[in-house]
Amino acid sequence: GNKTTSKPADDKVEFRIGYQVIPNAELLAKATKMFEEKFKGVTVKLHQFEAAVDVNTAMAAGEIDAGLIGSSSVASGVAQNLPYQVIWLHDVIGDNEALVVKKDSGIKSLEDVVGKKIAVSFGSTTHYSLLSALKLKGIDQNKVTILDMKPADMLAAWKQGQIDGGYVWYPTLGEMVKDGNIVITSRDLAQDGILTADVGIATKDFIKKHPDVLKQYIKILDEAVGSYRSSKDTAADAMKNELNVSKEDAAFFMDQLIWLDAKEQASDQYLGTPDKKGAFAKALKDTAEFLKTQKAIQTVPDLKAYEDAIAPQFLQQD
Amino acid sequence: MWSSVVIIFLLWYLITKLNIFSEVFIPSPAKTWAAFTDLLVNGYKGNSLLFHLLDSLYRLSIAFFFALITAVPLGLISGYSTKVRAALDPILEFYRPLPPLSYYTLLILWFGIGDLSKVALLYLAAFAPMYIAAVSGVKGVLEDRIHSATSLGANQWQTFRYVIFPSCLPEIFTGMRTAIGFAYTTLVASEMVAAVSGIGWLVLDASKYLRSDIMYVGIILMGITGILLDRILRKIEVKVIPWKGKD
Amino acid sequence: MWSSVVIIFLLWYLITKLNIFSEVFIPSPAKTWAAFTDLLVNGYKGNSLLFHLLDSLYRLSIAFFFALITAVPLGLISGYSTKVRAALDPILEFYRPLPPLSYYTLLILWFGIGDLSKVALLYLAAFAPMYIAAVSGVKGVLEDRIHSATSLGANQWQTFRYVIFPSCLPEIFTGMRTAIGFAYTTLVASEMVAAVSGIGWLVLDASKYLRSDIMYVGIILMGITGILLDRILRKIEVKVIPWKGKD
Amino acid sequence: MTSHALRETKSESTVIQINNVGLTYQTDKQVVTALQNINLQIKEGSFVCVLGPSGCGKTTLLRILAGFHQATSGEVLLDNKPISPKPDRHRGVVFQQQMLYPWLNIEDNVGFGLKMRKVPPKERQEIVDHYLEMVGLSQFKKAKSYELSGGMKQRASIARVLANDPRIVLMDEPFGALDAMTKEQMQDNIRKIWKETHKTIFFITHDVEEALLLGTHIIVLSSRPGRIVKEIYSDLPYKIEEGKGRMYRSDPDFVKRREEIISIISS
Amino acid sequence: MTSHALRETKSESTVIQINNVGLTYQTDKQVVTALQNINLQIKEGSFVCVLGPSGCGKTTLLRILAGFHQATSGEVLLDNKPISPKPDRHRGVVFQQQMLYPWLNIEDNVGFGLKMRKVPPKERQEIVDHYLEMVGLSQFKKAKSYELSGGMKQRASIARVLANDPRIVLMDEPFGALDAMTKEQMQDNIRKIWKETHKTIFFITHDVEEALLLGTHIIVLSSRPGRIVKEIYSDLPYKIEEGKGRMYRSDPDFVKRREEIISIISS
């Protein structure tokens, strides 16, 4: 598309962000009106999305300049040469995604899922996490019945005893834990290098034309991370309306995610610096390898392509 | 009619009272009512409940209106002219069975993420039933009725306007009723992308956080407005075609 | 008809040729064809393409069949008896405008995650248009036609079976055509849960990974089978009601 | 040619008794009083012919007897009991506008009532064939109703009702679309059936001669609102032999009667 | 009473020429030859009355002239040019079964053709009122078609066609559902219009007297397949004064003619 030129009406740049309702810094910034107050010379438009597919489409239609999608989607998007780059990690998935199994299912560890029915939302980060975990433990995924379900449906099937477990996120995870046990979480997997994250992307076009805007954007997100760390209570208070849950729940959900500030993201472990891209490129490539086994993509690009798809220059705050 | 409403309510009450299914899926009437009053007072995510409802109804009405003024004439023409039918039918028959999901992407690419693509989706949903009804209506018009019009000097257009069209009205109304129901069911799908208002979006958004009480409020509101829209259409039908079932 | 097919193909070709939108969203005809041949040879995730298609059609047929044999009689009865209508209509009008999403969870609670809940969803989708058509059909039957039957000694049931039912056939067929299209559009929604086969699931699964070429193969297949089903219905219609438009 | 005095027939049991019946149609635009103060006794086995100007309420009266409408005032008794407000097979109706079922062929249309009564197929076929033969449509057994001419539809409708053997036959201008010759045959047929089966027949017609040739009880209605202005009893129909109807037409007595009735209607 | 020889009227220009026309209906069950070898010349301004047994093809012939059907053989010329196979306003049709539009009231039904021709509302209203008056339905202006009796519907249909002032009027048993008196009035009306406007009228009837009282050119068809068995030219209609039609009925000459035609049809 070529509609990406954000029209500079009254000298202001229009910056259109596609966000998703996930308790991370961006949502916190929205909740505390940081975008309106802190952006200089920029009009921010926030559009809510439900799925990565729609974010991709909207970006291709030139309707948004930046957006949030899961790392699996980034891996396949890069493989398909979508014209965007990673500029920020909204959150690294931690305890908020986990494999939970029924208390009476007899599953004590991951090895026990053989022959059981496990539900997961196909195409999501949990799908990748689950299959990677199986692979890590050397379990043949064909020996497990893996079912494709959305969280709400998974919960229904769970309550009716139609599945033995599911790899899922909050708040469904919270409901399932009430009569289930957690076997493994994405935080555990992250430690084994199986990294999943909610990723901030921006169109290459916008990156080229308005680096200053993105710099401000990242700065605001960074500040939001800071404010969260300094006062979790205030943050939870602001966030509860966005999530439409109680303050306690809001605090809990936020806690499950791994929040990273700009400095941490610029480290080797994550995005790195423009000169030396971090390990996240490798994580994306790993994800792409997995996707290929799922027939989701036809070829896996080399590591270089993934490194090129990371634009960490905005993390450098001056 | 009230008896069946009461029965449904009782069933609902019993199911939740006896805890057959978890409250996570089926909130009790009391909890739903509480959510409703709360939404009335505080709105949902920045907009009042009424705003959400009207916003959806607004999109729906526009889509329905445009579908009506395009589908019915096109359907009538298609029913009348084999050539037009041969050209239009394949397109219609092709897109008709497709799930909204499959062409919503295209709509977004063309119409953006604003109201236009949402309205377009609803439009497409409402179009097909009315078109089919109009085509079928025309084919059901007594041949001699058309003959009578032309031999009274009506030209093709006039025969259409003054004879074929009114003859098809009963079927068109059935089509309209089906269409509005159908468009309504795609409301959620249409408000899935880049929406922050609308009753469909409210239901969808609440579902992600398992707020079944809010979901139920939204669903019941959708159901009730659906009933009302249908009733209005039926009232109009009775007014407009008093001759139905007569000759 | 072929001319419009050709035009669509040309448009498609041009759009991709001129690179108006990225290949990721609109694959070229060539790429789609390649995906098709690949799917034909290798299948999709463990099942052949034909298997996916037939699996969906199987669920669809069962749902459609049961909807037909329940919706039409109930609709006829509702059209005839004000009491039955007063009892049934609110339920129908209520669930009709609801998005499948909103009650699919309930269906899973009741029918589990197997084929049953999928068929139930399709059933509900197909039910409404046929019911409405039947009700409207009955109301459109000439009063004297009913009188003629009763004064020939037909009892209520016989009047129904032998006079009202055939009189409504034209409208019922329109309802059937709308219903099958509608059920088809909910195919994807129905195969969203715990499916690993079905053409709807194939499209959905491919969409998650932006495999638009595979999506297009699925969509085109759905479109073509949709057209075929509609054609079959229309063929049957012509056979069954040769008197349409006559008296 | 036999001379025929018009005189009261032997009083037999009253089958239909109409007391003070009136009917008013209420539409959104106007109120039409179709019938007013109708008092009438119909004897078992009589052949009632109803004459009257167009729009005077003849069809309305027939529809009340058939059970399609309910009188807005007065009462109708059948065998001294209030008449069933629901149509039934004992009161067969030939409509003014054809009511054949386009989805059935002529044979099945005619056999409809028999099928409803579960008459065995073989017997049914015999009866149907008999009546199709009678109305001259044997050749069109398999045709659909919309493939028949106006008069043929009318004949098929008559066959359909007669085949069903109702106790009372209500006919609304059944021979209106028939040519002179066919009409005469049909008159002969219906007179014969009436004589053989002692059915009570209520027959609306515009043809005064027809009324005289068929009716034992001729009723003349005034123009709207319909009131009974004349009742004439006759035994001529008992005397007419098959195929001899035409002979009576030029009989001076007959002509006198005819002119008399015409002048009543015209006044 | 004037004596009236039945003789050929002065030959005027031929408006409709039917050469060797035949029509065969093809249905899935059978093949019906409705018309065979019809040759006919209709003079401008003549009043053609068509008689013939039920199902002989009268309606079929009318429908060919109207442009509803095309002859399967032969040709039909209008003003020496092949007749348009599409109905138009110059050939007004009164159908055998009423074709009023239930969504319009009677007034609008009658004014339909005028509205189509964009006759200004005021003028239209005058014409409509005139014809409604003529057929005696002024009181029912605002009624819907389904609120009329059979005869009233027929009269409304006639008014609708006449109000539209077609050059050729095609009428299929238009007076079939009318009582004697109304029928006579309508006969007077149509005769008057015909005399005043010199329209060509093609009129199907079952009533031989009616044909004699109206027709200058009487055609008798044989039973199916319809062939012309007799053509009679007459100038009686020119002579009949308004309201005097009935007088001719007992005229011995008239009675003779009538019996003659009846015997042709019956044979």
Ligand SMILES: Nc1ncnc2c1ncn2[C@@H]1O[C@H](COP(=O)(O)OP(=O)(O)OP(=O)(O)O)[C@@H](O)[C@H]1O
């Ligand atoms: N359904 C109706 N609604 C309103 N008015 C009606 C209805 N049916 C008949 N009428 C009116 O009642 C009167 C009598 O009608 P009816 O059909 O009984 O006449 P009829 O004697 O059978 O006339 P015809 O010989 O013309 O058939 C007429 O004035 C007519 O307009």
Ligand SMILES: Nc1ncnc2c1ncn2[C@@H]1O[C@H](COP(=O)(O)OP(=O)(O)OP(=O)(O)O)[C@@H](O)[C@H]1O
């Ligand atoms: N649509 C049709 N399809 C098949 N056959 C038809 C059709 N219309 C008429 N016929 C046949 O053609 C023949 C002539 O029909 P037509 O209607 O012309 O008769 P008619 O002279 O008008 O008779 P009537 O006086 O009874 O109206 C009949 O035998 C009829 O069965």
Ligand SMILES: [Mg+2]
């Ligand atoms: Mg009548």
Ligand SMILES: [Mg+2]
């Ligand atoms: Mg005819």
